[in-house]
Amino acid sequence: MRNKKRGLAIVASSVLAMSLLSFSTSAHTSASEQTVSKNYLIAYGQSLPKDYQTAIKKAGGEVVREIKEIGGLEVRSTNPSFLNQLNSNSIVAVNVEKSYKITDGDPAGADGKPVTLQEDSDGTYWSLQWDMHRLTNEGKSYAVESGGTKTSSGVVHKAVVGIIDSGIDASHPDLKANFIGGKNFVPAGGYNNSVPAEQGNPSDVTDTNGHGTHVAGSIAGNGKVKGVGPDLGIRAYRIFDSSGSAPTAPIVAAIIEAANDGVDVINMSIGGFDNLKYYNEGTRYNDVADVILWKRAVQYALNKKVTVVAAAGNESLNYADKKSLTDYMNAAYGDENLIYKGVAIETPGGTPGVMTVSSSNKWSRDTLAFYSNYGNSFIDVAAPGGDNGPVYDATRDLAKRDFTYRTLSTWPTNLPPNKATTLTPNYAYLHGTSMAAPKVAGIAGVIKAEHPDYTPSQVEALIKKTAFDFGKKGQDPLFGSGEANAYTALTGK
Template sequence: MRSPSINIQSRLPTITPTVVAPRIDPNIVGRGADIGSGRNIPSLRSACTAAERDSGECSGQSANATGGGGSGHGTAKNRSAGSRGNTLQTALDQRGIANELVAEIDGSLSDTQADELARRHGLTRLQSQNFPLIGSTIGLFRVTNRRAVDTVSREFATEAGVRSVQPNFRYVLQEQKTELTEGDPAQYAVAKLHLPQAHTLAHGANVTVAVIDSGIDINHPELANSIAASFDALGSKEGPHVHGTGIAGAIVAHARLIGSAPAARILAIRAFGVASNGAESSSYVILRGLDYAVAHGAQIINMSFAGPKDALIERGVAAIAGKGIVMVAAAGNAGAKSPPLYPAANTSVIAVSATDAQDKLFSASNRGGYIAVAAPGVDIFLPAPDNKYQMISGTSFSAAYVSGLAALMLERNPGLKPVEVRAILMKTARDLGPAGRDDLFGAGEADAYAAVQAAAAPAVPVAGGSSPPAVKSAPDQQDAPATRGLEQPASATLASGKPADGDPKPAAQ
């Protein structure tokens, strides 16, 4: 087996779009065995756990775009995809973390007063803090007297010092572990998105992308010198996770692989903790991540997760939109029959659906009028913790690629507003499916080269589908991963200097 023909110049790699990608023996991949050394990819990690196999979370399937779906049609793979969608929707229907609620409380209350207020209603205050992003003090509370959460919420909301109460909603990462069949082309997304051509114009330099996700392996060679800062919104001691590491890689990989914006800076924000079927988070923790991202200069926020409509997170999203920060989110992996998932369905967020190497829609991808564009998200070859690699699917990774495209655009034109970024991405997308915009692909598959060209002069009408120029390959330098002179600061901590003891733990799905 030969390694990907990825050529690296003195600083950043350039990839010829006509390269024939390798095919990987699925048996070797499944064992997570080393598949070479030196110039070869060191190892490929199978991200599928026993628990995920049991729950049907380990296979992905593409749907014929003209057929409008695929889960539930014929094959075992399609039936498995339908099972995955049902599993995710069941998790979303659970909505909130058991026996927890979040409330906006009077910021003038001392901790003692807030604790006494909680005790009167059979609650324990787990933690609370002021969120400059929304100008409010939010507390996280747990019901301790076995009363119904709805009943306690209604009564708690009548207190003079309480301004609003809601469930602590559950959010899940939008990934689907895949079973390899005959092997999968590595990094087909590079050619699909016209990244080599786009990288002749921009690499995402001096653009900061916040990744609110599970733990990122900041020591992975693909991410070297790309992490501007780290923050653990969970206050946990968990190690890096496959999802967060893969998301960061889709954006900034620059060693043997190539991300969509290899020179961008990443704010690595852990907001998702390991749970029985992947990783999950909550309203309170995600708000902490959003607050940190804005306070630390994020120009783009990648949100590869999904949950129900959530008043607290909607407030955060509205505040971020008001600051002119671009937000990109995964459309969701709950399938054709799913209701809109958030934050992707928020009108201020760029929602991204997933396609495969044949430009068909990922069967688990959500549909809807809120989809802006599509991007590759099936069998995506990305870094994994411990210097390994993985093949994985989901709208999460489509969103990450588009976050990188936005970084290229902002390098080209730092004055672009979020609405202009969305408009350019949609106007320059390559139409897929029925003619014009549709609920599967939005405006079509994102085109990095056309978008970056248009970003230089957004007021000028842009013709979509422009043909990119040929990109010359550089001499093979795969043994020397490219790096950039970004300073890598120490990991950030909470405002108190240490994690709060009462940080919510991930609940089992």
């Protein structure tokens, strides 16, 4: 997707914090640019054919990544006729690869009114965590199930959440007891050799962005801030390089890796749109290979009894209105050469088997956070992702924002303070469906700790059954089954 640059970005805009997920695109490379390198995603049958290396090489391609468990390949080629020359007998689908992106933007200009955190008398920030107060019934859920057991030698984790994101600060004082490793999927030099500082060390999951560490604190923080399961184990699957971008293949590969590692839950505070038919310079394209491999990867995880949770996205879109999604893509990213005409599919949120989470806020039981996507048969549950407060919601006046309505969590110790919202080192206020999804992943984690034999469908059913019925009575397009809650899920009360 470097050449397409279509997909989800986690960005800092003039309105939304870095945590919000948005979508960026540029035109495809012209076929006349003979030396341009493109990455392709190929979906074969359920397994790779024996001669795939030879077929790729003959067509002028180079295998970048194999995802054998789901019959997938990432391939790079400078041959403009690569697709035409590729032996497609055993190929189900192939498309130019997508790219997901994180950019920090200009936090000083974006927000510029940072707050300084004031510690409680016990040295924590518990009084500032309105989201955790609500999710845990004022901390009562911790006494029921915290996700692990403390021993003289440390914490024995009863369940583990895999976080596919920008990495985790393993040395953070609120996270280090629960961090149990992970894997880096970013190659040396970064994607397309765009980040020379990247060394390609598989064990380097250092968070150079902040997003993954904030997500991790919402799941398993245990210090000045608390997560949903303060004794849950967390594993990092770093798929964003330090420039903030990643193609599709390492993300689905990370799902496979996490499932093989035996995690109980996967959280993906990422997402984007695939399109089943679009035209660039008159040539028809599609993202079918992406859709297929997303489906296979999620199903692979489900078969391994892994609950998969994803953010709904932050474009304020009604996912059930398919025409509006295509219109949105054309308005935001299309031009006279790039025209979207097919059905748009949100991935991973729209992938079967994924629990998709919208973002609720502190001050309303009837409306979502202003940025959150929604839609019938799309949203499973909501969770607190925060916003800028009711005054901003009514006026959309940037001067009326109150950052304390966002959600507080951990920030990397290796990065300067997040001056967009907080002057205090190692903690930050962020808002977005990125912040909502890990709350549900944390709830799924403590459920698995309490009921290790539960299948993903049983975990999901319990979360939905015990959610608070916000919005219209019963299932609704904003909150799905309601706002998820750890205490009610663990106690049934």
